[in-house]
Amino acid sequence: MDKTAFDNICKTYEQQLDKVQEDALQDTIRLNREHTEQMNNLKAESEKKLEDLRSQLEAAKREQSELTVSVPDSKETFKAYLATAIDAAKRLCDFIDNNSADSNHDLFVAKAKQFFKKMTEEIV
Structure with a gap:
């Protein structure tokens, strides 16, 4: 094998390696974005559920306080x-x-x- 053929093989290998590394980097970036988006969605969803639960708790407290009106002693x-x-x-x-x-x-x-x-x- 002559030097030119060997250089071409090395160049092709480097190009393929660069492409694989670039693809892997792009996949990692895409996965990180997707993961961040999922985390943000889950956080927003859990905050909404927490707020709903707080509202339900406050409503239950108000209802309970309305039910437990003290009767004046007579x-x-x-x-x-x-x-x-x-x-x-x-x-x-x-x-x-x-x-x-x-x-x-x-x-x-x-x-x-x-x-x-x-x-x-x-x-x-």
């Missing part, structure tokens, strides 16, 4: 609370009386007295 409300408290106190006393043989009876009595004393102290 005479009827007081009567209901008092009836419940009296019933609970009677049940507690009955429980203590019915368990007089229990080893914890003295503890039950002491705790009940402590409770009733604390409740009467808190009433202003």
Whole structure:
């Protein structure tokens, strides 16, 4: 093989290598652009979903606050609370009386007295 043929082969090889490298570079650039576009789309989509969820949460909070409007205490409300408290106190006393043989009876009595004393102290 003469030098001219060898030079032509080398030149052809270099041209083909340059073309492959250029194609690879262009593919890499294209893939990077596509990837960046996909990432931007995903980011925008997730931000929109997050904003939608925040809006839904705020709407749910508003709805919940509307549902939990406090009822001002009135005479009827007081009567209901008092009836419940009296019933609970009677049940507690009955429980203590019915368990007089229990080893914890003295503890039950002491705790009940402590409770009733604390409740009467808190009433202003």
